[in-house]
Structures are given as C-alpha cells and as structure tokens.
Amino acid sequence: MRVKLRTLGCRLNEAELTGWSRELEARGCRISGEGDAADLVVVNTCAVTAEAVRKSRKLLRRLQRENPRARLVVSGCAVSLEANQLGELGIDLVVPNQDKDRLVAIAEEALQLPLMPEAATEPGAAALFARGRQRAFVKIQDGCRYQCSFCITTRARGEERSRPIAEVCAEINQLVADGIQEVVLTGVHAAGYGSDCDSSLSELLAAVLTETDVARVRLGSVEPWDLPERFWRLFEHPRLMPHLHLPLQSGADSVLKRMARRCKTAEFARLAELARSTHPNFNLTTDIIVGFPGETESEWMQTLAFVEQMDFGGLHIFSYSPRQGTRAAEMADQVPTSVKRARSRALHVLAQRLKRAWLQRQVGSVQEVLIEGFVSGQQDDASLDVSVQVGYTPGYLLAHIPTSGVDLSNRLLPVRIKGVIDPDEVDQRPGLQADPVLDADLVTPVL
DSSP states (O other): OEEEEEEOSOHHHHHHHHHHHHHHHHTTOEEOOTTOOOSEEEEEEOOSSHHHHHHHHHHHHHHHHHOTTSEEEEEEHHHHHOHHHHGGGOOSEEEOGGGGGGHHHHHHHHTTOOOOGGGOOOOOSHHHHHTTOOEEEEEOEEOOSOOOTTOOHHHHHOSOEEOOHHHHHHHHHHHHHTTOOEEEEEOTTGGGTTTTTTOOHHHHHHHHHHHOOOSEEEEOOOOSSSOOHHHHHGGGSTTBOSEEEOOOBOSOHHHHHHHTOSOOHHHHHHHHHHHHHHOTTOEEEEEEEESOTTOOHHHHHHHHHHHHHHTOSEEEEEEOOOOTTSSGGGOSOOOOHHHHHHHHHHHHHHHHHHHHHHHHTTTTOEEEEEEEEESTTGGGOTTOSSOEEEEEOTTOOEEEEEOTTOOOTTOEEEEEEEEEEOGGGTTTSTTOOSSOEEEEEESSOOO
C-alpha cells in the first residue's frame, strides 16, 4: 500500500508524522514521495493562526486533486478546532488530536486498510532522508496546562501528557540504528515534561544522554519557565547541543502581563545568564510578537532595547493577528496594520544585525557540522564549478561548505569557519537564504 504523508506547522507535527511513517512502514506500506501516486494520504494539519487553517484547507484540496482515488485521513489542530471548515473536503477519516498516537491502528480498523506486516522491509530512516531531513524530531509530550492569551494550542492539544522515558529512549535508539545522528526533542510545553508522571525534562535529558548513543541531542522550543538550575547543567554534556529557542514574545513586562506569560524580562535575563554560563558559545534564539493588542510606542521601544540587550543569535518575528477563540482577539486597542508592518521591519533589521554579529564571532573557529544536503539546486546545475552543501554547527548556525560535488549528507565533519556570507551575495551563491550564513571549509578533504 502506497502512503503519502504531509504536515503543516510545528516541529511536534513533524515528529508525529515521522512516527506514523515508521509505523506504516512496519506494517508493509511504502511511503510515497512528491509526485508519486498514493492509495492513502495522511495529513497533519495546523491551526495556530487563521492563515494556518487556510493553508491546511489548500493543502487538502491539492492532495485530493493529485490523488483522486486515495483515501484521505486527517488529524491535527485544524480538525480539532475547525472541523466545520473542513467538512466539505471529502475526508474519509478524522483522527482527533487526543487519539493521534493511535492514528495508524484507528485508520486500519475504520477504513479496513489492507496492511501487511509480513511484507515490511527492515525499518529505516529512508523516508526521512527522502524528505531532505537529516535530523529526526522526537515527540516527548503533548498539551499545555497554561493559557497564554494569544494561544489556541491549549484548546487544540488539551492537557499535558508525557511519554515514558523508556519509550522515548527506545525510539531514539531505533533512529540511531537507522542511521540518524541528531534528534530534536519536542513538545507543546517541553519544559513541563513529567508534570503528569512525577518526572521532569531534566530527568528525561539525563536518561537520553546515558541510555542512548545518538551523536547529537537538541531541544525544540522551550517556554522560559519550569526550568530549574540543574536543567542548565546538562548543557555541559558535549552531546547536548548549546542552542535553545526560548520564546520571549515581548520585551515589555506590561505586554507580557496582557499575554498572560509566566516570565518577566528580568527572569528571562537570568535564564539567559544561566544558559551562557554552561558554554562559551551558547546560542539563544527567540520568538517576538509584534503589535500585540495595546502595544504602545513605549512598550515597543522596550522590546527593541531588550532584544538588543539579550544579544539573540536569531529571531522568529510574527506580526500579531487575532485568533478567534483566544482572549487576545477580544482585547481593545488592536494595533493598526501599518504600525505592525513598520515595527516588524525595524525588528528584522535589528535581528539581521545581531545575527551577523553572532556569526562573525565564529570566524576562525573549528566546529563540527552535520551535513544536510546541497544548497538548493546546485547539485543539478552543471554550470557551477563547485557544489556547496549546508550543515549546522552545534549552536544551530547554518554553514555553507564547498565539497567539490561529493555528497557528504548525514556526516558529522569538522569545518573551519572562514567568514560570513551576507544576503546581498545571493547572486554569487545560488540558494542562499535571506539571513547571513557562515562560510566554511572542510578541515580535511573527504573523498
């Protein structure tokens, strides 16, 4: 049976998709690539914003056009929150978020799928690699017990539910056996891991570092609370990568209060200090919401100043858009679109400057990167003399590495950082992203 898997949204959705892929392969299915035919289509939707719901509907319609005879199974936040908007799309089976860990078994029974475990090939990471993924996302928990005023996820995902430590470690060990060298532990509220089972994220990380052999461990986005000091000491372990995405959302305490965030700026600064005390090159990245309801010019200037003070290595910048069903959508003093756009542009300029400064500090160092593939299109462009591959440093900084056409994907290799490539050099380096990246060379040529 040919199965096509697609996802939108967060890393947790990606982790769930990877789990379904492995389970389907174990039951004799073949995962279809882009453009291949499919007998079954499985989609993990997103509903974090109204735009995400629109994209989910658009994806479902496109997949139906491309696979008119395939059965369609849909899960994710869009079907949990916006089922009425998806009802006309001819979905064969909806699997609610609370049941998505059993999606394959539910689909097999409800749709009477002809799964044949006896026809399964040896499980592996082939489907992951085929989608250009060299790292695997591993789900550690679901749900969140907090209610930030802008967030719909609590309604979509429900109460916090942690996976057993042994189960997480077993999945990682299987991924290692399949050839994966880096895993990213992810959840809705990862810092709350263990709140429902008398455990903690620190205990889980310690187990992963002692009971698995994966070369690299990363954490996905972690809210900046429920993080004791012993958590930070774990970053002294060389296999736990010195990078953390701590969503700040605003640099003004008055805005954070309206957002119902549990971390003030002084507390956030203390967490940053703890992180950087563990590793001289610890990279902190964050999220900022621009134009939250009632955001004054003074509050906005506080955010700019605090972002600069924190010296972030990267920012995800979001212009606030009302999400029906959240408290923030009903707040007075919605910020005009023109103001949000101007503030977003100003923050992007600051983010670029901070990131370039952070990259410049890496010049001259030797760091290990996980090679993740060619710069988009270069391996197929015969006019280029040198093929360039990309990889990430331990601090999650993207590097471009000339490899003379040799495919070194999924290899951990030392590189020497020799400079920074700015976005305006895009004509000289096809496929370059909008942000600056590191320019590096292999320490030792690999044939």
